[in-house]
Amino acid sequence: MTLVYPAIFHEEDGSFWVEFPDLEGCQSFGDTIAETMEGAKEALAGYAAVVLEEGKQLPTPTPIQNIKPEEHCFVSLIDAKPASTKRAVKKTLSIPAWLNDLAEDAHAPYSAILQDGLEKYLHLA
Structure with missing residues (x-):
């Protein structure tokens, strides 16, 4: 953001x-x-x-x-951009297995993707 x-x-x-x-x-x-x-x-x-x-x-x-x-x-x-804070929160979530397989094959950075997606969803990006 x-x-x-x-x-x-x-x-x-x-x-x-x-x-x-x-x-x-x-x-x-x-x-x-x-x-x-x-x-x-x-x-x-x-x-x-x-x-x-x-x-x-x-x-x-x-x-x-x-x-x-x-x-x-x-x-x-x-x-x-707001300075990065050291505080992080761990989240457990579920996604379809087929999507997980594709993401793992692509070496997807889950945390970055989730953070970017949440920022867009919340209109912060």
């Missing part, structure tokens, strides 16, 4: 910091815009992982055109 949120970039004393108006407390900083962009992606990925791990929903991103930055600031969209 890829997330896209608007971020406001600020310049202060020759360095930069970024905030996500929809994600309270989600911020990063850097010496250059490129470094700050990377930090923004990492901050978004980590923030999202924590929210989702807690079983909460992320807020709907504000349309970028609705954000009016202060002078000497600019808005950009940041995309990131």
Whole structure:
């Protein structure tokens, strides 16, 4: 699942910091815009992982055109995938034997396929 949120970039004393108006407390900083962009992606990925791990929903991103930055600031969209959490849940499931045989012959990665399928089903992908 890829997330896209608007971020406001600020310049202060020759360095930069970024905030996500929809994600309270989600911020990063850097010496250059490129470094700050990377930090923004990492901050978004980590923030999202924590929210989702807690079983909460992320807020709907504000349309970028609705954000009016202060002078000497600019808005950009940041995309990131939630950081992988170490917590995994084992699931036991049943599938038809013929499907299992085909999947095993193809060396199908069951966990990845199930995760991708659930993300699509839940409209997270």
